[in-house]
Amino acid sequence: xxxxxxxxxxxxxxxxxxxxxxxxxxxxxxxxxxxxxxxxxxxxxxxxxxxxxxxxxxxxxxxxxxxxxxxxxxxxxxxxxxxxxxxxxxxxxxxxxxxxxxxxxxxxxxxxxxxxxxxxxxxxxxxxxxxxxxxxxxxxxxxxxxxxxxxxxxxxxxxxxxxxxxxxxxxxxxxxxxxxxxxxxxxxxxxxxxxxxxxxxxxxxxxxxxxxxxxxxxxxxxxxxxxxxxxxxxxxxxxxxxxxxxxxxxxxxxxxxxxxxxxxxxxxxxxxxxxxxxxxxxxxxxxxxxxxxxxxxxxxxxxxxxxxxxxxxxxxxxxxxxxxxxxxxxxxxxxxxxxxxxxxxxxxxxxxxxxxxxxxxxxxxxxxxxxxxxxxxxxxxxxxxxxxxxx
Amino acid sequence: xxxxxxxxxxxxxxxxxxxxxxxxxxxxxxxxxxxxxxxxxxxxxxxxxxxxxxxxxxxxxxxxxxxxxxxxxxxxxxxxxxxxxxxxxxxxxxxxxxxxxxxxxxxxxxxxxxxxxxxxxxxxxxxxxxxxxxxxxxxxxxxxxxxxxxxxxxxxxxxxxxxxxxxxxxxxxxxxxxxxxxxxxxxxxxxxxxxxxxxxxxxxxxxxxxxxxxxxxxxxxxxxxxxxxxxxxxxxxxxxxxxxxxxxxxxxxxxxxxxxxxxxxxxxxxxxxxxxxxxxxxxxxxxxxxxxxxxxxxxxxxxxxxxxxxxxxxxxxxxxxxxxxxxxxxxxxxxxxxxxxxxxxxxxxxxxxxxxxxxxxxxxxxxxxxxxxxxxxxxxxxxxxxxxxxx
Numbered sequence: 009x010x011x012x013x014x015x016x017x018x019x020x021x022x023x024x025x026x027x028x029x030x031x032x033x034x035x036x037x038x039x040x041x042x043x044x045x046x047x048x049x050x051x052x053x054x055x056x057x058x059x060x061x062x063x064x065x066x067x068x069x070x071x072x073x074x075x076x077x078x079x080x081x082x083x084x085x086x087x088x089x090x091x092x093x094x095x096x097x098x099x100x101x102x103x104x105x106x107x108x109x110x111x112x113x114x115x116x117x118x119x120x121x122x123x124x125x126x127x128x129x130x131x132x133x134x135x136x137x138x139x140x141x142x143x144x145x146x147x148x149x150x151x152x153x154x155x156x157x158x159x160x161x162x163x164x165x166x167x168x169x170x171x172x173x174x175x176x177x178x179x180x181x182x183x184x185x186x187x188x189x190x191x192x193x194x195x196x197x198x199x200x201x202x203x204x205x206x207x208x209x210x211x212x213x214x215x216x217x218x219x220x221x222x223x224x225x226x227x228x229x230x231x232x233x234x235x236x237x238x239x240x241x242x243x244x245x246x247x248x249x250x251x252x253x254x255x256x257x258x259x260x261x262x263x264x265x266x267x268x269x270x271x272x273x274x275x276x277x278x279x280x281x282x283x284x285x286x287x288x289x290x291x292x293x294x295x296x297x298x299x300x301x302x303x304x305x306x307x308x309x310x311x312x313x314x315x316x317x318x319x320x321x322x323x324x325x326x327x328x329x330x331x332x333x334x335x336x337x338x339x340x341x342x343x344x345x346x347x348x349x350x351x352x353x354x355x356x357x358x359x360x361x362x363x364x365x366x367x368x369x370x371x372x373x374x375x376x377x378x379x380x381x382x383x384x385x386x387x388x389x390x391x392x393x394x395x396x397x398x399x
Numbered sequence: 400x401x402x403x404x405x406x407x408x409x410x411x412x413x414x415x416x417x418x419x420x421x422x423x424x425x426x427x428x429x430x431x432x433x434x435x436x437x438x439x440x441x442x443x444x445x446x447x448x449x450x451x452x453x454x455x456x457x458x459x460x461x462x463x464x465x466x467x468x469x470x471x472x473x474x475x476x477x478x479x480x481x482x483x484x485x486x487x488x489x490x491x492x493x494x495x496x497x498x499x500x501x502x503x504x505x506x507x508x509x510x511x512x513x514x515x516x517x518x519x520x521x522x523x524x525x526x527x528x529x530x531x532x533x534x535x536x537x538x539x540x541x542x543x544x545x546x547x548x549x550x551x552x553x554x555x556x557x558x559x560x561x562x563x564x565x566x567x568x569x570x571x572x573x574x575x576x577x578x579x580x581x582x583x584x585x586x587x588x589x590x591x592x593x594x595x596x597x598x599x600x601x602x603x604x605x606x607x608x609x610x611x612x613x614x615x616x617x618x619x620x621x622x623x624x625x626x627x628x629x630x631x632x633x634x635x636x637x638x639x640x641x642x643x644x645x646x647x648x649x650x651x652x653x654x655x656x657x658x659x660x661x662x663x664x665x666x667x668x669x670x671x672x673x674x675x676x677x678x679x680x681x682x683x684x685x686x687x688x689x690x691x692x693x694x695x696x697x698x699x700x701x702x703x704x705x706x707x708x709x710x711x712x713x714x715x716x717x718x719x720x721x722x723x724x725x726x727x728x729x730x731x732x733x734x735x736x737x738x739x740x741x742x743x744x745x746x747x748x749x750x751x752x753x754x755x756x757x758x759x760x761x762x763x764x765x766x767x768x769x770x771x772x773x774x775x776x777x778x779x780x781x782x783x784x785x786x787x788x789x790x
Contacts, residue, residue, distance in 0.1 A: 027739060062741045138660060220737075221721040267658030267670060269529060270683040279658060282673070282681045290673045290681075292661040330612045346611075348418060349453045 011090045017072030018043040019088050019110040024070055024214045025049050025063040029106045029226045032058040037109065046072075075214050083204075084114035084188050084215060095120045100259050101233050108212060108230065114188040115208035122179050122208055126156040127301055128235035128256070130228075130249040131165025131242040132274050139165055139242030139274060142266055144172035146239060149294030151178020155301075158183060158235045160227065161196060161203070165241045165249070170203060180207040183231045185223035187215040210234075228252040229259075237262030237301040239291060243277030250277050257287055262300040264291040321364075324349070328357030329366060334381060337372035402481045408463030409434040410479050410501040415461055415605045416440050416454040420497045420617045423449040428500065437463075466605045474595075475505040475579050475606065486511045491650050492624050499603060499621065505579040506599035513570050513599055517547040518692055519626035519647070521619075521640040522556025522633040523665050530556055530633030530665060533657055535563035537630060540685030542569020546692075549574060549626045551618065552587060552594070556632045556640070561594060571598040574621045576614035578606040601625075619643040620650075628653030628692040630682060634668030641668050648678055653691040655682040712755075715740070719748030720757060725772060728763035 019042050026033045026049075036055045037045045048055055049063050076086060087093045088110045098108050113119050127150050129143050147157045147169045157173035159166040161182040173180035180203055186192050188209045191200040203209055212230070213223065225248055232238055232255035240263075243249040256263045265282050267290055268275030281288045291297050321329065331347035331354075332338065338346075344354040358374055361367045366380035410433050417424045417440075427446045428436045439446055440454050467477060478484045479501045489499050504510050518541050520534050538548045538560045548564035550557040552573040564571035571594055577583045579600045582591035594600055603621070604614065616639055623629055623646035631654075634640040647654045656673050658681055659666030672679045682688050712720065722738035722745075723729065729737075735745040749765055752758045757771035 025739075059739075059741055059744075062735065062739050062744075065736045066739060068736075138662070142661065218737075222718065266661060267666075267673075267681070269660055270533065270657060271529070275658075276683070279681055279683050282658075283687070286677070290658070290670055292667070292670050296674070327613065344453065345456045345459075346609075347453075348416075348450075348457055350450055353450075353453075 011088045015042055016086055016088055016110075017076060018046045020072035020075040020086055020214065021046045021049075021067055021070070022109045023086075023112070023212055024072075024075060024217075025066045026109070027222065027226065028108065028212045029229065030058070031105055032056045034105060034107045037107065042109065070214075079112060079114075079188075079215050082114070082189050082215065084112055087111045087113050087119055093119045095123045095234060097123060098230075098233055101229060104229075104255075104258050106226075106229050106255075108233075111210050111212060111230075112188045112215065113208055113210045115204045116206070117179055117208055119181075119208060119210065122156050122181050123158070123234045124156075125154060125301075126158050126181065126235040127297060128158040128231045128238040128252065129165065129169035129241060130159055130231060130238060130252045131240055132244055132247045132249060132277070133162050133164040133166075134244070134274065135164030135168065135242050136272065136274055138268060138272070139266075140168040143168035143241045144175075146241070146266075146294055146297065147172025147178070147180075148176040150297070151176035151180075153294070153298065154178075155298075156181055156207070156235075158231055160184070160224070160231060161192070161200065161209075162224075163193060163195075167196060167199060169241075170199060174202050174206060177206075181234065182207070182209045183227055183234065184209055184211040184219070185213070185227040186219040187211060187213050187217040189215045190218065192219050224248055225251050229255040232256035232261055233259055235261065235301075237264060237297065239264040239266065239297055240278050240281060241266045242268060242272075242274045243281075244274055245276050245280060247277045250281060253281055253285075253288070257285060263288045264297060264300060265289075266291060321360075324353060325357045325360050328354055329361055329380075332358075332361070332367055332374055332376055332380075334376055337370050337375035339373040343374060402479045406433055407477055407479055407501075408467060409437045411463030411466040411477055411605065412437045412440075412458060412461070413500045414477075414503070414603055415463075415466060415608075416457045417500070418613065418617065419499065419603045420620065421449070422496055423447040425496060425498045428498065433500065461605075470503060470505075470579075470606050473505070473580050473606065475503055478502045478504050478510055484509045484511050486514045486625060488514060489621075489624055492620060495646075495649050497617075497620050499624075502601050502603060502621075503579045503606065504599055504601050506595045507597070508570055508599055510572075510599060510601065513547050513572050514549070514625045515547075516545060516692075517549050517572065517626040518688060519549040519622045519629040519643065520556065520560035520632060521550055521622060521629060521643045522631055523635055523638045523640060523668070524553050524555040524557075525635070525665065526555030526559065526633050527663065527665055529659060529663070530657075531559040534559035534632045535566075537632070537657075537685055537688065538563025538569070538571075539567040541688070542567035542571075544685070544689065545569075546689075547572055547598070547626075549622055551575070551615070551622060552583070552591065552600075554584060554586075558587060558590060560632075561590060565593050565597060568597075572625065573598070573600045574618055574625065575600055575602040575610070576604070576618040577610040578602060578604050578608040580606045581609065583610050615639055616642050620646040623647035623652055624650055626652065626692075628655060628688065630655040630657065630688055631669050631672060632657045633659060633663075633665045634672075635665055636667050636671060638668045641672060644672055644676075644679070648676060654679045655688060655691060656680075657682060712751075715744060716748045716751050719745055720752055720771075723749075723752070723758055723765055723767055723771075725767055728761045728766035730764040734765065 143165045151173045156179045158181045159169040170180045182203045188211045191197040228251045238256040265278040331343045344351045534556045542564045549572045550560040561571045573594045579602045582588040619642045629647040656669040722734045735742045
């Protein structure tokens, strides 16, 4: 299936006239196709409950060909369903009634390749140092393992994620709520230039379009759809990042959240996600992210504590060691009574412990060596630590 | 069913001779009863795989009557299955083969009453300021709502939990790995005195018994069993607090964990619990704890962000507001094209916004008032915040 130039121009006009994700228009385009839908808008005919007259105003002095020419001049292109560059992942949006009519794309990578192994990292604009560091670290780790980082170019978590990916030489995809030629926010002009030089800026809105409040939220479904999973790093209770997570869940993508201090209002949204949605997975490092989104069989190495010398003792010898007083010396019989073990077993254990240098014999009986006491001190708290393999 | 004095003395001897939770002895006591089991130990007869000779050493110069008399002198008592004070909750331990043969109890409250509404708060001894504050805050909140706080009297989280409960005048139960007359660690002598004056110290070990490494872990099952739910506040990857959580899960109690910074190794155990065990609930405040352990119908008020003036606008008027430029003025037609809405709807919206003081008319068209701009600034980031009820 190839996209005709008439269809491409019609899709450009659709993207200019409509707001994405509006169900009445989605239904109509599915029914009559993009070219007829645009003709209906221009004719100001009725399209169900859609306010066609208002939409037609947006096409008064624009046509699709002009948008395509303008885009080509700035090195952008319109990727449509049916194009080789169109990621099948975007078709999943049809399953939730939020069809994407086409995507303006600017940058050197084919969109479909950039999204083949991609994770979205999103979060609050008012990021703390903690959140920004984590977002950047995760992005660096993903880029190093060959994964694309997708985000929204906003202040805070988004920017940290893009920067981390770029720093590790990875491709990063910025999904914008304005035209792909608009650097928004303005302070991110430099970041934007690096993104389109090394990765991609993509948007449903025509070149020159300004961001609008509702566009950020509708845009979030693209961030979710283009990636195999979404990680929310920091989010206030009303953060838009949670809408990205919601879309990801509806699209059967992996939803992940990074916890933080419960005293931080900017982690409250992450904690609420983890409480409210049983499909949200708590992640603390890149391996845990990849365990979710990677091919089956890629499991994160399970986190584990340090190995201590006493871990190497068997349970019997370990029990004998526990019965040896720390400071005073004790006779074998006394140690056996404390341990609740037979004298012969205790004698064997004491010999093994003496051989390992943890205890020594004295006139008054067995006592701990300096090494033995140091080992006990290394234990953060007596009995506070589990034997290896206990859990 | 009343407990005979012979049985009570036998249980005292069982608790002295055996280490709790040892399956061979558990089976034997179930089979022949406590009196016969003690006779078998004294006779050094075989009890399956149990090393009876070693256990008999512990009874050489002790008998149960003596322990009971000594306990009575320090105001302690032995609570046995069949006693009014025996909590039925402890019988659940039989279901997992970890029977409790009896509990030494010291303090003014009946054990069964103290545990009727009880939450365990546990965690690392090496608590951070963050963890200690949270443990104390949760304990205060639980005490204020009439809940008993159960913990293990250790440094760190345990001590903070007991102190929080005491500070709010609540009863607190300390489950010890040593005799109920032993203040361990020594630095907690003052805390220990306050616990036995206002709450309870309980233990399976006879008066005078010293703590041993393995006893802390076996003790943890009592903390889990006596409470309706266990909250892990801070725990390293090998923290013993996680064994309490494991027991709680096996006993069908609620398991809860408090998240923290992923950069803190002392929150790593909490995060691993939340990752590994799908039945672990993330909690951030006392209401969320009570939502788990409280009677059905007690739901935590859902956390929500601040309500802003623009939340009070309808979606149409809100959309018009988004189309009004922040700094420059714009004519109605321009605003209609930006919003993609009919002129008449936009005019009505502009009138409503002007009436609310968010915008004003000027010669060049409609523009935002100082109030309108302040409202927009109050939004932590344009589009970063979800409309109320969106989620």
